[in-house]
Amino acid sequence: MTRTAWVFPGQGSQAVGMGADIFDHPAAKQKLAQAEQILGWSVPEVCQSEDDKVSNTLYTQPCLYVVEAILVDLMQERGHQPNLVAGHSLGEYVALYTANVFDFESGLHLVKRRSELMSHASDGMMAALIGFDREQLEQQIQQTSDVVLANDNNAGQVVISGTPEAVEAVLSQVKAKRAVKLNVSGAFHSPLMADAAVEFQPVLESVAFQPAQVPVLSNVDPSPATDAAVLKERLQQQMTGSVRWREISLRLPEEGIDRVIEVGPGKVLTGLIKRTCPTLTLETVGSLADLPN
Missing domain, CATH: 3.30.70.250 (Malonyl-CoA ACP transacylase, ACP-binding)
Incomplete structure (x- = not known):
């Protein structure tokens, strides 16, 4: 029986026009309304703005989270479930949402604060x-x-x-x-983000984490975990810690995974995994047309 991992891209995978075909889907409407209430701006408008507004960290992170979460919902609606999840940097938040560690709105509150803190970071x-x-x-x-x-x-x-x-x-x-x-505002995933991580901690503490329904491979520790406290601790460390994607890729076959689906815009993660684990079957789901039946 095929064992499948879903992986979620982070900053760098965004593109003008991403999510265009899913925004009109009836299942997306509620999420987009919730997002606009939390963010104070429209995700579809930013994603389709010709001035590449979507590449400003402040907007990139919430837009990726919302687009990827809607794709997850559509996949789960069709009866698909992963055996394992992992996300690259911001993508880890979508992995945790997929594993039912927190709900959509709680995750978006975290991502909004994270994007604000990271967009204000400088000197890196x-x-x-x-x-x-x-x-x-x-x-x-x-x-x-x-x-x-x-x-x-x-x-x-x-x-x-x-x-x-x-x-x-x-x-x-x-x-x-x-x-x-890289065209970024600060030295992300380094000790220079320590002040931002301290500011982020109370926001993270305010969100209740549930045990993960499927194991999560975290950026700072690529060993599978489902324990709520462990996953929260790892997420806290993520802002200053390294993204250990090479080790996450190597871990996939060790966990019996033979198929990986990158859920979100672009093909960055499948491209990276292909070089590390060429035997895995790799797929991407970035639009309605890509959704498996």
């Missing part, structure tokens, strides 16, 4: 490296203060995060096929 920098010597990179990070490995996506693709000086220092010392400075 992030850069992606593709095709590099991992040993050389790890050594350089150890020797440089104020920089960390923020996203370990797969063997050939990572993101470093820290102060601009520290990130520049590492980039100048490590040979890579490609190094790209």
Whole structure:
């Protein structure tokens, strides 16, 4: 019997026009109304705004959460259920929603506050490296203060995060096929987000977590968990901790998973997983047309 994992993308997967065909679906109407009440703005309007408003962190995170949560609802309505869930950074919130750890509105309140705190974070920098010597990179990070490995996506693709000086220092010392400075407001997934994490804690504490209905692989700890307190603790650590996506990918076959569905816009996660676990069957569900029967 096929065992399936659902994975949920985070920031970087958004695109103008995403979700267009699901917004008119009757099942989406209630969620969109709830979202507008919580956010004070319309998710469909932002997603379809030609000025790429959807790529501003303040809007990106809530829009991805809402679009992905609606896709989850539509999949579950058709009788589909995952055996395991995981999400990349912001995507972890959708994974927890899917596993019934919290309801849609509670998750959106968390995501709204997270996006506000992250959009106000400054004095930091992030850069992606593709095709590099991992040993050389790890050594350089150890020797440089104020920089960390923020996203370990797969063997050939990572993101470093820290102060601009520290990130520049590492980039100048490590040979890579490609190094790209990311257009973000702060040093996400690094200790420089400690103040934001402290501000986020009371909001997180105010939301009741339930035991997960299916195991969740968290960004900061890729071992399966269903315990509500453990999942909340891991989410608290996520803002300053690394996204260990390479280890999450490796864990999937270990847990008997043979099929992975990326639920959300784009194909970023299936692209990353393909390089780490080429034997897995990979699918994407980003629109109504992609929904399995």
